Amino acid sequence: MSYQIIFFAIAAGLVLYVVGVYNGLVSLRTRIKAAVQEIGNQLKRQFELIPNLEASVKGYLAHEKSILEMLADARKMVAKGQDASAKVAELLPKLQIVVESNPQLKGSDVVGKLMEELRDTSDKIMYSRRTMIDLSADYNIRLVTFPSSVIANAFGFKPEKGLEVPESELQTPQVSI
Template sequence: MSTLLILVALAAVVILWLLSTYNKFVALKTQIEASIQEIGNQLKRQADLIPNLVESVKGYMKHETAIFDKLTDARKMIMEVVSKQGNNPQALVDASTQLQQAMAPIRAVFESNPQLQAVGPTSKLMDELRDTADKTMYARRTLIDLSADYNMMVVQMPSNIVAMLFNFTKQAGLKVADMEAATSVTADETKSPKVKLD
């Protein structure tokens, strides 16, 4: 009788461990999906702010149509990625990188031009865009950390047994462009635009 009791207790411990490990996998996977969605939400918020930013700085940067074209293209890409590939973290990161590249010249001109900084709506929009970019970076960092934890569970003993049993596979990592190169600004782009106040 005592042998049977020991076997039942061992079976119960194994089953509880299986359930606990399975639930950890499910929780991490759910948190990863939430992080991906948060990246998409923040990118969409940035994209929604771009038309207002373009309108508020157009008068100060009339000759910078190439910058506005890049911003518009980045906005279109974000909207397309969020609507069609919202669960693809690499597509979201690529869209974010393109937006940061398009924003670099505007940031440089804004930071070097006190007249432009004095325009209330423009300053507020730049603050909101900066805040949203920070939230996007935080969501990306969270995604990277959660993916690392999840991937460790997939490959480490004994949780890899549960991963094999329930087909939990490694999460693809994010390939992030060199942001310094992506957001670098040429000397011409840092020149203050000719401001004409009518």
């Protein structure tokens, strides 16, 4: 009678161990897939966000440049003794709107925000890649170490190849302002 209890206890322990190892491998494989998707999300964010930010900054800087050029033209006309009232009358409403909304022209702040977004996106991509690499390493180690390798082979688990991203997506977009 006691041998039967010991046998069933050992069998139950082995079954629980196999289930635990199997569930651990499935969990790691699922987390690897999630990490790959996160890398894809960040790369997509980079390729969609950066060109939009670049266009916004260029538009803002062009607006700022046109106002500064109009101010310079008005100053030149006054310095030459020409009638600058028409030029000033044209410029004042635009300048007033800009001054009311922003006492100083802050193109450098816009460029700074663009650089911050670029850094943030690069950091997120790097973190996602690091997570995927770590998870793949843990998973692959479990596949080759005993006794989990026996269970992995029995259930057909295959090693993860690692990060495979098309070359075009690995290149950071160039920003030209």
